[in-house]
Amino acid sequence: MPSGTNAPMTRVALLGDEALAQGAIDAGVSCAYGYPGTPSTEIMEYLRAAQERNGRPLARWSANEKTALEEALGVSLCGRRALVTMKHVGLNVAADPFINGALVDIRGGLVLAVADDPGMHSSQNEQDSRFYADFAKVPCLEPADQQQACDMMADAFDLSERFHVPVLVRMVTRLAHSRAPVQIRLPRPENPLQKTDNPGAWVLLPAAARQRWHRLLTLQEELAAAAESSVWNVETPGDAPWGVITTGLARNYFLENAPQLSPCPAHLHIGQYPLPVAALRRFAAGKSRLVVLEEGYPFVEERLPGILLSAVEIRGKKSGHVPVEGELDPDNIREVLELPNRPAALPVPQELPGRPPQLCRGCPHLDTFRFLADALNGRGPHLVASDIGCYSLGALPPLSAIETLVCMGASISMAVGAAEAGMANAVAVIGDSTFLHSGMTGLVDCVARRVPVTILILDNGTVGMTGAQETMLPSSALAPLVVGMGVPESHVRVVTPLPKHHDDNVRILQEELDYPGVSVIISRRECLEWARRQRREATP
Amino acid sequence: MGAPAKAGGDTVKCDIILCGVGGQGVLTVGAVIAMAAAADGLEVRQSEVHGMAQRGGAVLSHLRLSDTSVAADLIPRGCADLILSMEPLEGLRYLRWLKSDGVLLSAEEPFLNIADYPSPEILRAMLDKVPGARLVPAQSLAQQSGNRRAVNMVMVGAASIYLPISRLILRDTIARMFASKGNDVVARNLDALELGAASAAAQARSSS
Numbered sequence: 101m102p103s104g105t106n107a108p109m110t111r112v113a114l115l116g117d118e119a120l121a122q123g124a125i126d127a128g129v130s131c132a133y134g135y136p137g138t139p140s141t142e143i144m145e146y147l148r149a150a151q152e153r154n155g156r157p158l159a160r161w162s163a164n165e166k167t168a169l170e171e172a173l174g175v176s177l178c179g180r181r182a183l184v185t186m187k188h189v190g191l192n193v194a195a196d197p198f199i200n201g202a203l204v205d206i207r208g209g210l211v212l213a214v215a216d217d218p219g220m221h222s223s224q225n226e227q228d229s230r231f232y233a234d235f236a237k238v239p240c241l242e243p244a245d246q247q248q249a250c251d252m253m254a255d256a257f258d259l260s261e262r263f264h265v266p267v268l269v270r271m272v273t274r275l276a277h278s279r280a281p282v283q284i285r286l287p288r289p290e291n292p293l294q295k296t297d298n299p300g301a302w303v304l305l306p307a308a309a310r311q312r313w314h315r316l317l318t319l320q321e322e323l324a325a326a327a328e329s330s331v332w333n334v335e336t337p338g339d340a341p342w343g344v345i346t347t348g349l350a351r352n353y354f355l356e357n358a359p360q361l362s363p364c365p366a367h368l369h370i371g372q373y374p375l376p377v378a379a380l381r382r383f384a385a386g387k388s389r390l391v392v393l394e395e396g397y398p399f400v401e402e403r404l405p406g407i408l409l410s411a412v413e414i415r416g417k418k419s420g421h422v423p424v425e426g427e428l429d430p431d432n433i434r435e436v437l438e439l440p441n442r443p444a445a446l447p448v449p450q451e452l453p454g455r456p457p458q459l460c461r462g463c464p465h466l467d468t469f470r471f472l473a474d475a476l477n478g479r480g481p482h483l484v485a486s487d488i489g490c491y492s493l494g495a496l497p498p499l500s501a502i503e504t505l506v507c508m509g510a511s512i513s514m515a516v517g518a519a520e521a522g523m524a525n526a527v528a529v530i531g532d533s534t535f536l537h538s539g540m541t542g543l544v545d546c547v548a549r550r551v552p553v554t555i556l557i558l559d560n561g562t563v564g565m566t567g568a569q570e571t572m573l574p575s576s577a578l579a580p581l582v583v584g585m586g587v588p589e590s591h592v593r594v595v596t597p598l599p600k601h602h603d604d605n606v607r608i609l610q611e612e613l614d615y616p617g618v619s620v621i622i623s624r625r626e627c628l629e630w631a632r633r634q635r636r637e638a639t640p
Numbered sequence: 641m642g643a644p645a646k647a648g649g650d651t652v653k654c655d656i657i658l659c660g661v662g663g664q665g666v667l668t669v670g671a672v673i674a675m676a677a678a679a680d681g682l683e684v685r686q687s688e689v690h691g692m693a694q695r696g697g698a699v700l701s702h703l704r705l706s707d708t709s710v711a712a713d714l715i716p717r718g719c720a721d722l723i724l725s726m727e728p729l730e731g732l733r734y735l736r737w738l739k740s741d742g743v744l745l746s747a748e749e750p751f752l753n754i755a756d757y758p759s760p761e762i763l764r765a766m767l768d769k770v771p772g773a774r775l776v777p778a779q780s781l782a783q784q785s786g787n788r789r790a791v792n793m794v795m796v797g798a799a800s801i802y803l804p805i806s807r808l809i810l811r812d813t814i815a816r817m818f819a820s821k822g823n824d825v826v827a828r829n830l831d832a833l834e835l836g837a838a839s840a841a842a843q844a845r846s847s848s
């Protein structure tokens with residue numbers, strides 16, 4: 101529950117995501133853009149609630165992460181501060197403006213809040229966004245708790261304006277979705293509108309791009325110096341002959357166990373990147389062993405051997421002392437700290453049946469999957485390529501209705517590939533929001549090459565999986581849109597996924613499967629969660 | 641059977657595993673306890689589950705209350721004072737977090753949305769192996785309170801006898817949460833709280 105107040109030095113309980121959003125407000129952000137994705141969604145929801153209350157900042161969902169970041173670049177060029185929010189895989193979509201955005205002359209601070217999902221609670225991979233910051237050669241801040249998530253935002257915007265580059269703030273699921281009291285500061289005023297006085301630095305034609313690249317490379321030394329003196333990189337002395345390096349949440353898991361360590365190792369916590377090389381060298385000096393605890397890939401651990409001046413034994417994920425897969429927790433770091441496992445206090449029952457997530461009872465997708473199954477029945481070989489949303493759960497038995505989930509928008513393009521490889525009955529199943537995010541470009545390929553693909557757009561009017569955010573365009577816009585893109589009007593069919601229409605829907609889908617060209621079937625019925633939310637908002 | 645308590649005399653620490661099935665209101669239960677604890681001057685950390693799991697899957701939340709600072713958002717294994725579950729199977733799922741004299745407090749009614757849910761006999765046998773297991777007839781108590789949907793508040797009430805939070809502050813928190821819905825709704829939720837508390841207290845007495 102986002103707190104309503106923004107008074108100076110109040111203490112409110114906030115999710116990590118909300119704390120970060122509050123920090124952005126306090127840092128004078130003017131515009132925020134994003135695309136919903138667990139675990140980042142609550143950042144924008146908090147900002148949107150703030151906008152509703154106070155009129156500022158502007159907080160908007162965008163069609164996808166790439167447009168969101170490009171919109172933010174436009175804000176920055178005009179001198180104002182901009183925040184972009186996304187989940188980790190969203191940064192793959194926004195990678196183009198991100199890498200190139202490091203080359204332009206950032207004016208108003210530009211901060212990306214990117215939420216990684218170690219453990220893959222709600223994602224298809226565990227990618228570590230620190231590598232992206234490193235790849236783009238821009239600073240990265242990594243909060244270790246809710247208070248830092250709030251406080252770091254001021255620094256993130258300042259760093260961005262000081263060095264004229266975007267700054268990435270890396271969240272992880274456990275911080276994004278954990279609530280703690282946070283002290284809020286006095287808000288800083290927004291920047292005035294002031295267009296860049298260096299427009300040439302925004303035109304990355306090769307000659308200019310070479311200059312900008314040169315500048316980014318020479319800037320690296322200053323970014324490293326900023327990290328050396330950063331308040332987010334903290335050393336705590338100890339009396340053991342070995343030391344512990346932590347980043348992000350790993351700090352807390354170490355501190356949870358530290359009282360049991362005697363003698364206690366010295367501790368270096370890193371919250372600002374690029375890595376503070378001198379601090380790491382100082383810390384390592386005279387130590388026989390370094391333990392590295394970090395959430396995500398072994399980013400620090402992999403770089404340490406190249407940084408340290410003498411050979412020190414390094415233990416962490418790469419060395420096999422800490423699990424490489426999944427999240428850290430207060431227990432799975434005990435081995436590397438040479439603490440015994442906490443024994444199970446009680447006999448734990450073996451083999452309890454799992455309880456995987458499933459579609460809501462009465463969900464429109466269930467009816468769509470039923471008529472899809474019946475329409476394909478007996479047609480021989482087929483591919484049902486699908487996408488990301490609630491309907492992804494259709495992959496699980498007993499439905500087993502879809503066969504692929506790779507990345508946002510891939511359903512249509514993969515069905516195109518399958519059809520061109522010779523597969524009959526190539527079907528794409530995609531949600532309305534995912535279609536607008538990145539399915540449309542695949543449809544352009546379909547239309548341009550007249551590929552025989554049958555596309556089912558599951559139009560439930562909302563982004564269901566992430567808690568029913570509104571889609572970018574209303575349902576009524578979908579059919580004209582696909583017709584406008586060149587799908588013949590007679591092959592754009594709108595159906596209602598309800599049991600009473602089942603037989604009609606099977607017949608319509610079969611007709612379109614028979615048609616040797618592109619057809620789009622819009623299966624339209626409201627998400628129940630969305631309807632519930634609408635009702636809740638309607639009652640005072 | 642001491643659940644949370646003022647361990648060592650003066651420090652308060654209460655680590656709670658909250659669990660259930662997506663849609664059962666696990667997060668609401670957590671929010672009430674967390675808000676009341678904060679109002680009572682305790683440090684609170686609450687790790688929640690959002691996203692995919694909320695669609696009818698197993699939902700787990702770690703709630704840590706303390707009068708000193710809390711380091712980690714997650715509770716170490718074998719250290720939870722209380723498992724508070726909205727249905728029995730989910731409570732059993734997180735037993736490795738419970739300390740040896742901890743309490744497993746669960747609503748009695750199974751949530752059946754999977755085909756291989758254990759039979760009542762098997763479930764009973766598993767619960768019997770847990771000395772601190774207590775089942776609350778949450779749905780019938782909610783019915784009694786005049787609000788079938790107050791199962792959450794029944795469970796908050798049942799948990800309240802193990803929480804280091806004053807009942808008064810808990811009542812006050814609930815009253816504030818439901819204030820906009822009118823006095824009647826507030827009163828019924830408070831009734832549900834008391835029914836849950838009485839049920840848990842009676843069980844605690846009979847098993848001690």
Ligand code: SF4
Nearest residue numbers: 460463490564627628
């Ligand atoms: S949230 Fe909406 S779309 Fe998702 S499963 Fe429930 S009803 Fe279906």
